[in-house]
Amino acid sequence: MSSQGSAIPVSSSVTSSVEHERLSWGRYPRVKHRQVWRVEWADQVPSILDHVPPHGLLPYGLGRSYGDCCLNAGGELIDCSSLDRFLAADFDEGWVRCEGGTSLADIIKIIVPRGFFLPVTPGTKFVTVGGAIANDVHGKNHHRRGTFGRHVRRLALCRSGQGTVFCGPDENAELFRATIGGLGLTGVILWAEIQLIPIAGSNINVEVLPFRSLEKFLALTAESDAAFEYTVAWIDCFASRETRGLFFRGNHANTSPSKPARVYTPRIAFPLPKGLLNGFTIKAFNQAYFSWKSWRRGSSIQPYERFFYPLDSIGQWNLLYGRQGFLQYQCVIPESAPALERILQTISQSSMGSFLGVLKRFGAAQSPGLLSFPRPGLTLALDFAMRGESTLQLLQSLDELVLGAGGALYPAKDARMSPAMFEASFPAWRDLRPYIDDKLSSSFWRRVTGTEPS
Amino acid sequence: MKRIIVLGATSGIAEAVERKMAAGRHELLLVARSPERLAVLREDLLIRGATQVLTFVADFDSPADCVRLFDFARQSFPDFDTVLLAYGSMPDQEQCKHSIDLTARQLHTDFVSAACILTLFADYLEERKTGCLAVITSVAGDRGRRSNYVYGSAKGGLSHFLEGLRARLHASGVRVITIKPGPVDTKMTAHLPRDTSFASPMRVASDIYRSLQRGRPDILYTPRYWRYVMLCVRALPEWIFKRQHKI
Numbered sequence: 001m002s003s004q005g006s007a008i009p010v011s012s013s014v015t016s017s018v019e020h021e022r023l024s025w026g027r028y029p030r031v032k033h034r035q036v037w038r039v040e041w042a043d044q045v046p047s048i049l050d051h052v053p054p055h056g057l058l059p060y061g062l063g064r065s066y067g068d069c070c071l072n073a074g075g076e077l078i079d080c081s082s083l084d085r086f087l088a089a090d091f092d093e094g095w096v097r098c099e100g101g102t103s104l105a106d107i108i109k110i111i112v113p114r115g116f117f118l119p120v121t122p123g124t125k126f127v128t129v130g131g132a133i134a135n136d137v138h139g140k141n142h143h144r145r146g147t148f149g150r151h152v153r154r155l156a157l158c159r160s161g162q163g164t165v166f167c168g169p170d171e172n173a174e175l176f177r178a179t180i181g182g183l184g185l186t187g188v189i190l191w192a193e194i195q196l197i198p199i200a201g202s203n204i205n206v207e208v209l210p211f212r213s214l215e216k217f218l219a220l221t222a223e224s225d226a227a228f229e230y231t232v233a234w235i236d237c238f239a240s241r242e243t244r245g246l247f248f249r250g251n252h253a254n255t256s257p258s259k260p261a262r263v264y265t266p267r268i269a270f271p272l273p274k275g276l277l278n279g280f281t282i283k284a285f286n287q288a289y290f291s292w293k294s295w296r297r298g299s300s301i302q303p304y305e306r307f308f309y310p311l312d313s314i315g316q317w318n319l320l321y322g323r324q325g326f327l328q329y330q331c332v333i334p335e336s337a338p339a340l341e342r343i344l345q346t347i348s349q350s351s352m353g354s355f356l357g358v359l360k361r362f363g364a365a366q367s368p369g370l371l372s373f374p375r376p377g378l379t380l381a382l383d384f385a386m387r388g389e390s391t392l393q394l395l396q397s398l399d400e401l402v403l404g405a406g407g408a409l410y411p412a413k414d415a416r417m418s419p420a421m422f423e424a425s426f427p428a429w430r431d432l433r434p435y436i437d438d439k440l441s442s443s444f445w446r447r448v449t450g451t452e453p454s
Numbered sequence: 455m456k457r458i459i460v461l462g463a464t465s466g467i468a469e470a471v472e473r474k475m476a477a478g479r480h481e482l483l484l485v486a487r488s489p490e491r492l493a494v495l496r497e498d499l500l501i502r503g504a505t506q507v508l509t510f511v512a513d514f515d516s517p518a519d520c521v522r523l524f525d526f527a528r529q530s531f532p533d534f535d536t537v538l539l540a541y542g543s544m545p546d547q548e549q550c551k552h553s554i555d556l557t558a559r560q561l562h563t564d565f566v567s568a569a570c571i572l573t574l575f576a577d578y579l580e581e582r583k584t585g586c587l588a589v590i591t592s593v594a595g596d597r598g599r600r601s602n603y604v605y606g607s608a609k610g611g612l613s614h615f616l617e618g619l620r621a622r623l624h625a626s627g628v629r630v631i632t633i634k635p636g637p638v639d640t641k642m643t644a645h646l647p648r649d650t651s652f653a654s655p656m657r658v659a660s661d662i663y664r665s666l667q668r669g670r671p672d673i674l675y676t677p678r679y680w681r682y683v684m685l686c687v688r689a690l691p692e693w694i695f696k697r698q699h700k701i
Contacts, residue, residue, distance in 0.1 A: 038641075040641050042494075085497075085498035086502065
């Protein structure tokens with residue numbers, strides 16, 4: 001029979017696989033889950049929520065969070081990545097309503113030919129809408145449009161004991177605020193309605209400007225943020241004498257590529273040996289990248305994939321960091337603070353940084369999210385291959401600098417911050433607590449709030 | 455542009471193929487049991503680009519439903535040229551082993567009902583002298599294995615049925631495609647432990663979609679390497695095969 005049905009018990013209607021390990025993008029920490037439920041239809045969600053013990057479950061999407069906020073050690077996951085259908089769309093007003101597991105890649109594929117784009121997109125398109133909301137993600141246009149959560153018109157949560165609850169800026173507004181950046185703890189996001197932006201073409205007009213000091217970066221960003229939709233900088237955290245990097249700024253162009261983008265993407269098949277990414281190779285890469293781009297400075301027209309998602313062109317690039325995985329460190333600090341200089345110094349002295357250093361100035365646009373990470377200031381994101389205690393110690397010392405400057409760390413990228421650091425970054429976390437669904441919890445939440453599952 | 459009927463439209467593989475069809479701007483008639491899921495699917499496929507999507511609620515186990523469906527298709531979706539039969543269920547062999555009921559029900563769903571409904575559509579297409587019947591069976595039908603012989607025999611029977619049907623329809627120009635996927639990562643195989651032999655529904659769907667476009671090959675193994683695996687498995691002499699405990 002067509003293998004579906006309404007009144008089938010959970011065990012036969014839903015895929016549960018214990019064999020499939022679920023990791024986060026950083027592949028650290030590695031934890032065991034008691035059970036992973038795979039749902040293919042939204043009508044299967046309530047029965048799973050009802051079955052699990054309190055604090056036992058966490059929604060999981062495409063696993064692109066870096067640390068442990070998409071993991072639930074010892075508990076269960078509900079893998080929503082197959083809840084990926086479009087439920088409604090209006091291409092006059094420019095919005096789509098899609099299920100929580102729909103990837104941004106899927107949305108882009110549908111909306112770009114119709115002359116729309118996502119109002120906010122992170123550096124990878126392989127995240128789900130549910131995950132983008134739960135982490136209130138941001139992009140290169142934060143200074144203009146703020147976070148993803150600001151463009152959510154309405155969403156539906158499946159909550160234990162309550163069934164489906166709708167919320168939006170004007171409807172259950174408190175629950176809505178808790179859900180934006182709510183780390184997936186306020187209920188399973190069944191669907192969300194996203195406001196889109198109109199574009200004249202899918203290409204991006206890009207300008208690349210090399211800089212050789214932090215002051216130059218600040219001047220560039222101050223000058224560009226008003227006139228450019230997208231601004232971001234790559235920094236070379238191995239250049240010890242100077243802070244050098246490349247400043248990228250761009251706007252939507254009114255042209256589209258004449259031929260469709262290349263479909264073939266190479267894929268890294270296995271974790272590379274850990275010696276391969278070392279100080280020497282990264283330094284060489286950074287030098288080459290900086291020189292190449294400095295030579296090719298100036299304006300160009302790029303397809304949007306290349307501008308927004310350069311790393312998506314290498315499948316599973318996280319395996320570059322080898323078996324032990326990696327940690328990403330993303331902090332935001334108030335712009336006035338000289339702490340950024342010291343943070344960069346500490347990193348370059350440690351020689352443990354990597355080639356993916358990103359610097360951006362956040363704007364003042366306030367997110368509705370209670371636990372939203374972006375706030376006015378400078379944000380720095382950097383990868384560190386996991387090399388055990390020494391890596392953790394370095395990040396610990398960075399924590400102190402960030403804390404001293406009144407900054408914050410990004411939960412979506414964190415696997416190790418202390419409860420004290422979390423308290424300082426997100427004093428509002430206690431206000432989130434009343435909205436958390438009894439059945440939901442995550443490794444991250446238990447770690448940073450110092451609570452263990454009952 | 456084709457007019458395609460999908461039987462068992464809410465199954466994992468079927469949905470992946472339907473998305474390809476939608477992107478190719480085809481017209482679809484989706485048939486499954488659950489009206490709610492069909493409604494969701496319809497909206498999704500329209501947004502993904504399908505020109506037209508009709509839905510019909512039917513239980514393929516019921517011959518009356520099959521006839522109703524066929525009448526509906528002729529009247530409301532005339533001139534359809536492609537039928538993809540994608541429904542099926544995989545029983546728990548352990549339970550089937552000693553149950554006449556379960557075994558009979560299983561054979562009915564996976565073989566008898568499919569053969570009946572194909573008979574209706576085959577006549578229609580034969581008369582029109584064009585079109586394509588594509589049916590998802592399984593590599594499991596190539597040989598009766600101790601661990602899965604009820605499902606295997608139903609799918610094997612269906613493959614044989616299709617072989618005969620293909621020969622019959624050959625003269626009329628109607629294509630019959632037997633689709634034999636290896637294990638696919640969908641809800642039908644939920645109870646099986648996952649290993650590297652599992653293919654993604656998207657992978658299988660693009661093979662199926664391509665074969666529907668071209669009307670060939672007669673027998674499609676997907677992913678492709680199963681053709682060679684099954685060549686070896688079929689070549690094993692029975693006196694060895696019966697002693698294999700693992701397969």
